[in-house]
Amino acid sequence: MVTLKDIAAEAGVSVMTVSRVVNGQLSKVSDANIQKIQKIIEKRGYVPSQSARSLSSRSSKIIAIVAQGDGDILEYPYNASMIGQIGSLIQKHGYSPMLYFASEYQGITKKLHAWNVDGAIFLGTFDENLEKIQSDNKIPLIFTDCYSPIRQITNVGLDDFKGGVMAARYLLKKGHTNLAFVGSSTDISGVVRQRLKGFASVCTEAGYRLSAEQVLPDAPTLPALKTLCSGSHPVTAFFASADRLAITLMRQLHELGFRVPQDCSIIGFDDLPTSSYITPSLTTIRQDIHLKAETAVDLLFRHIANAKAPAENIILDVQLIERESVSSLPPDR
Amino acid sequence: MVTLKDIAAEAGVSVMTVSRVVNGQLSKVSDANIQKIQKIIEKRGYVPSQSARSLSSRSSKIIAIVAQGDGDILEYPYNASMIGQIGSLIQKHGYSPMLYFASEYQGITKKLHAWNVDGAIFLGTFDENLEKIQSDNKIPLIFTDCYSPIRQITNVGLDDFKGGVMAARYLLKKGHTNLAFVGSSTDISGVVRQRLKGFASVCTEAGYRLSAEQVLPDAPTLPALKTLCSGSHPVTAFFASADRLAITLMRQLHELGFRVPQDCSIIGFDDLPTSSYITPSLTTIRQDIHLKAETAVDLLFRHIANAKAPAENIILDVQLIERESVSSLPPDR
DNA sequence: CTGAAAGCGCTTACAG
DNA sequence: CTGAAAGCGCTTACAG
The missing domain is CATH 3.40.50.2300 (Response regulator)
Structure with a gap:
């Protein structure tokens, strides 16, 4: 392995002079030495040891x-x-x-x-x-x-809360009044909770309270989904707190015989690349x-x-x- | 920052003895010292410096x-x-x-x-x-x-070649005789080339040669696709050299009004998690x-x-x- | 079982 | 503009 010392020896200078060139402190070294040293560095393929640097400079990069x-x-x-x-x-x-x-x-x-x-x-x-x-x-x-x-x-x-608000407003605007939310309720991160809060706040404001059954876990069971989307007052639109969940949900609804969006609508969150490619393409709250x-x-x-x-x-x-x-x-x- | 030296001083031993304990060379240290040193290490939250280790031992981990x-x-x-x-x-x-x-x-x-x-x-x-x-x-x-x-x-x-072979055989078995391949032709990696080779070899063997138009680039244009799938002898099945491309292709065919798989079949390569979730779910060559x-x-x-x-x-x-x-x-x- | 010495390849801080 | 000295925190190799 080539070291500062090797370069210094070949150039006939001290390691400090080489060190200065390596670190770009060119104003402190004579032009003649800069040229000579840079040439040798290039020729020998010298690369500074990061562990030595880290040890002596207290910055590891x-x-x-x-x-x-x-x-x-x-x-x-x-x-x-x-x-x-x-x-x-x-x-x-x-x-x-x-x-x-x-x-x-x-x-x-x-x-x-x-x-x-x-x-x-x-x-x-x-x-x-x-x-x-x-x-x-x-x-x-x-x-x-x-x-x-x-x-x-x-x-x-x-702005997760706002994302939830936007999702709810959009679904209401589209005429959906019986909504549901998908996202792990046991989620420890605040993220999902905020999205739900924003979503629920708009529902409540509009007079449509989300019941406990309308807040679904990550992977709801097929029977639970079926019940939710059937009956006299079925859920017609879902807000999934992640596109990934929205895509899974889409698949599940398909398996149950519901068509998206004709029978059930879905809005996601994230805007993953896939979300625009699938059929139907996913309406979603985008984050950059x-x-x-x-x-x-x-x-x-x-x-x-x-x-x-x-x-x-x-x-x-x-x-x-x-x-x-x-x-x-x-x-x- | 706590160093070996600090621990050694507190334990009343040399740095070498501490070093041995840290590195698990316990057979070389007396039990009494092991106990004492481990306690101090724990108490002081000592963590060995990797840059020092890397510098002296010539292994960076x-x-x-x-x-x-x-x-x-x-x-x-x-x-x-x-x-x-x-x-x-x-x-x-x-x-x-x-x-x-x-x-x-x-x-x-x-x-x-x-x-x-x-x-x-x-x-x-x-x-x-x-x-x-x-x-x-x-x-x-x-x-x-x-x-x-x-x-x-x-x-x-x-075994990319075999993957191509399997895809072709499967499509032929399903009655498709006019096939096409999707995958960047300019791809420098051998991977795509091998998949194509395997695919083409089966086609040729069965008497169906792939024409130049039937080997499509990463992102074929919509008109090109439309031409390919129309006319008197339309392509009825595609082999996409990656699921990602298969999903894009599915979307494009959908936009052109072709239904998958009724009008056009697609087989992919990779078996991404998404591939089983989309509708229709993707038939594919799986790699682990x-x-x-x-x-x-x-x-x-x-x-x-x-x-x-x-x-x-x-x-x-x-x-x-x-x-x-x-x-x-x-x-x- | 224990430790003193030397060295890994740099940089910092100083002197000139 | 240049360099000698000390030191970063470890390990290697050796001696006892």
């Missing part, structure tokens, strides 16, 4: 992407897209993204310490351990979709995942550049994307 | 996941799933996965050298630079889906992505454990998954 769960979470397009974008942007900043799947809180601090990480971006819900994570790690920490009551947190989230990733990375590097940068909570907007999965009901029925 | 392209490739479920599984397995082995998006060859060697990486797994096509990458990096390197003629490469791939990731990681650690382990080329099998997107044609038509 590593950013941890901490994701709650295990490798399976990348099966969800939302997570995959976030990790891809975040990783790519980190790399463009000259840093290296390290992936860490967190199952328990302990491991996170260990990982960040062991690698002397310069910062971390969190995907998933860490609300329970947020304070501990923050007090144990005095580096920039960016959270996403965090609904913790703690204020001193830098977070980039979504690329913008979210970009915002998180920007925030991170702003805090790396300035350790005193204030905690910020950035809430991104959502948007209704009208497609084919919601039908209009006759005005009075 | 980092594995690079090198993916061709940029962050966008995680929008493809195949890549996302592979990266998730590989990353997770690396972590379970006590190593840390570092993500690297490679656009040009140069960067790869630099990255691997800079971080003194212990091994790397490659996603995508690096055939052109394979030899250089291998000769520049004397560490275990695992490739995936590589069709390079170079033999000294450790690779885990798929989890097994592929597992095989790659196993191979990697076998080579890390034994630097002399021979190059291996492991080819995983594929499987036909019958669902709803292919119809039976009357025997003679």
